[in-house]
Amino acid sequence: MGPAVRFALLLVLLAAAPFGLSAFAVATLTLGLCNGLFAYGLDLSWGRAGLLSVGHASFFGLGAYAVALSQEHGWPLAVLLAAALAAAVGIAVLVVRIGLASRVPDAPLILLTIGVGLLLQHAANSLTDLTGGTNGLSVSGRGVVSAYYLTLVVVAAVVAVTSVTVVRSRFGARLIAASRNPERAAQAGIDPVRVRTAAFAVGAAVSAVAGALYAPAAGLVSPQVFGLALSTSVLVWLALGGRESTVGPFLGAILITAGAQMLGSTWQGWYVLALAALFVLVVQVAPAGLAGLARPWARGPAVKLPPAAAAPRHRADDTAREGAALALTGIRKSFGPVDVLCGVDLTVEDGRTVCLIGPNGAGKSTLLAVVAGQLAPDAGEVRIFGAEATALPVQDRVRLGVGRMFQIPSVLTALSPADNIRLARLDAPRHVELPAEYDDLAGDETREAGALPLADRRRLELAMVLAGAPRLMLLDEPAAGLGPDDARALVHELKQVSRRTGCALVVVEHDMAIVRELADDVVVLHEGQVIAHGSMDEIAADPAVRQAYLGVS
Numbered sequence: 305m306g307p308a309v310r311f312a313l314l315l316v317l318l319a320a321a322p323f324g325l326s327a328f329a330v331a332t333l334t335l336g337l338c339n340g341l342f343a344y345g346l347d348l349s350w351g352r353a354g355l356l357s358v359g360h361a362s363f364f365g366l367g368a369y370a371v372a373l374s375q376e377h378g379w380p381l382a383v384l385l386a387a388a389l390a391a392a393v394g395i396a397v398l399v400v401r402i403g404l405a406s407r408v409p410d411a412p413l414i415l416l417t418i419g420v421g422l423l424l425q426h427a428a429n430s431l432t433d434l435t436g437g438t439n440g441l442s443v444s445g446r447g448v449v450s451a452y453y454l455t456l457v458v459v460a461a462v463v464a465v466t467s468v469t470v471v472r473s474r475f476g477a478r479l480i481a482a483s484r485n486p487e488r489a490a491q492a493g494i495d496p497v498r499v500r501t502a503a504f505a506v507g508a509a510v511s512a513v514a515g516a517l518y519a520p521a522a523g524l525v526s527p528q529v530f531g532l533a534l535s536t537s538v539l540v541w542l543a544l545g546g547r548e549s550t551v552g553p554f555l556g557a558i559l560i561t562a563g564a565q566m567l568g569s570t571w572q573g574w575y576v577l578a579l580a581a582l583f584v585l586v587v588q589v590a591p592a593g594l595a596g597l598a599r600p601w602a603r604g605p606a607v608k609l610p611p612a613a614a615a616p617r618h619r620a621d622d623t624a625r626e627g628a629a630l631a632l633t634g635i636r637k638s639f640g641p642v643d644v645l646c647g648v649d650l651t652v653e654d655g656r657t658v659c660l661i662g663p664n665g666a667g668k669s670t671l672l673a674v675v676a677g678q679l680a681p682d683a684g685e686v687r688i689f690g691a692e693a694t695a696l697p698v699q700d701r702v703r704l705g706v707g708r709m710f711q712i713p714s715v716l717t718a719l720s721p722a723d724n725i726r727l728a729r730l731d732a733p734r735h736v737e738l739p740a741e742y743d744d745l746a747g748d749e750t751r752e753a754g755a756l757p758l759a760d761r762r763r764l765e766l767a768m769v770l771a772g773a774p775r776l777m778l779l780d781e782p783a784a785g786l787g788p789d790d791a792r793a794l795v796h797e798l799k800q801v802s803r804r805t806g807c808a809l810v811v812v813e814h815d816m817a818i819v820r821e822l823a824d825d826v827v828v829l830h831e832g833q834v835i836a837h838g839s840m841d842e843i844a845a846d847p848a849v850r851q852a853y854l855g856v857s
């Protein structure tokens with residue numbers, strides 16, 4: 305059963321509920337739906353954008369208080385709702401931007417989201433004249449129980465269908481890449497921070513809408529709506545129902561809300577205990593939640609790109625520039641007191657293959673990261689095909705024609721090789737037909753790329769870079785970890801790439817046989833400076849190189 309059919313079935317069941325259920329059961333379902341929408345908002349943030357929020361009740365509470373304040377003070381509901389949505393989106397953008405500025409965003413995100421919730425709860429507690437303090441504000445006016453319930457079903461369906469449409473678009477494909485491998489996403493020309501921030505912000509807005517719908521259903525809005533207890537509850541609902549699913553968040557929230565309403569008063573503390581045990585069980589036995597239980601029988605990888613990814617809309621080609629493929633002037637980079645790059649000047653002409661060699665710790669990988677945009681230099685200038693690129697982010701350099709292979713192949717491990725290649729084409733300047741030797745990967749829809757042997761993952765990464773139509777490729781020890789046959793095949797393919805595409809290559813390499821085979825020019829880096837630049841024979845005869853690199857004079 306496809307997700308659309310499952311969702312439609314659930315909708316029909318929900319819409320039919322008032323005809324067969326008691327008023328109490330319908331009221332319970334109403335609360336369950338509000339909670340489901342709340343969990344759906346969290347899913348956009350945690351599930352889809354991969355950004356854990358432990359304070360999502362902040363957004364829910366903003367929506368709930370908008371309705372409560374409007375009723376209490378007679379202020380226009382539309383204005384308060386718009387303000388609540390704007391606040392939710394503003395806070396979400398701020399929190400994610402700060403979180404994603406860190407190399408490991410989880411801890412800052414957890415702390416920030418908790419902090420915002422506590423702050424809002426404190427405000428709701430203290431601004432007594434406005435909010436009624438700890439007692440909160442009562443909310444009335446939901447009218448006939450079943451009519452309000454049906455309104456909720458319609459709102460939940462509209463929100464879910466809209467989000468599903470977005471998730472199944474090219475944006476959805478970019479989001480899958482940005483949340484699973486931001487590094488490779490950027491290399492495919494995607495701005496991972498922007499894409500993830502957008503999804504998180506929409507998730508916050510959906511949660512605020514859920515809060516606004518909850519207020520009349522609950523009849524009371526107190527500072528607890530901002531609380532940590534609610535923020536952790538919604539995590540449990542979502543984990544139980546299943547992330548990255550349309551039905552999962554609603555399923556988890558409705559089941560637990562109904563359970564709490566029906567069993568909570570008789571089981572009391574035992575209900576919470578049973579819930580905790582169920583949560584542990586689900587995490588252990590079915591980490592993809594109830595909705596994920598159906599997935600093991602589905603063919604192929606659990607994560608698939610939406611069909612829209614098969615029809616890329618090619619961006620304007622920014623790569624037709626003048627000048628050398630790469631021109632570095634006076635590049636300096638220090639890590640604390642350690643000067644790693646001490647004024648590197650280097651020019652790579654279009655179509656040339658330059659091998660960057662040097663002893664361990666010479667700064668080769670750091671230089672490559674500075675060229676790719678992963679590290680900002682402390683001083684100096686980076687020009688790519690004549691364009692000033694020193695301050696450009698990774699994805700903008702990709703748009704100038706840069707393609708990057710990493711020391712450990714960076715692919716989207718949860719996706720099939722075919723989807724990996726589709727993703728690489730999504731924001732490419734034009735369609736690049738890959739040579740026939742990549743047909744096995746381009747047609748492989750069944751395996752996960754993470755299960756491929758190293759040599760195939762390396763080939764897949766190369767295929768992805770080539771699909772992006774690069775004009776300057778950066779490779780960090782491309783043969784590392786490969787056996788002699790695979791290494792030979794890779795070197796052969798790189799020479800073909802250079803000949804076929806006219807692409808310039810900058811290759812960091814330790815293996816001198818490979819350097820001799822590949823390089824038009826060799827550049828020797830030592831203690832953060834270029835000490836020699838020439839053909840392999842010139843370099844081998846250079847006394848400074850022999851002294852610095854080989855330790856002989």
Ligand SMILES: Nc1ncnc2c1ncn2[C@@H]1O[C@H](COP(=O)(O)OP(=O)(O)OP(=O)(O)O)[C@@H](O)[C@H]1O
Nearest residue numbers: 639642644662663664665666667668669670671812
């Ligand atoms: N993020 C970082 N923080 C602190 N020091 C770093 C960082 N990255 C690199 N370094 C240091 O910078 C120096 C140069 O490292 P880099 O990886 O660029 O050298 P390399 O020439 O590529 O070496 P290798 O051939 O061993 O890979 C090393 O001393 C390394 O420890």
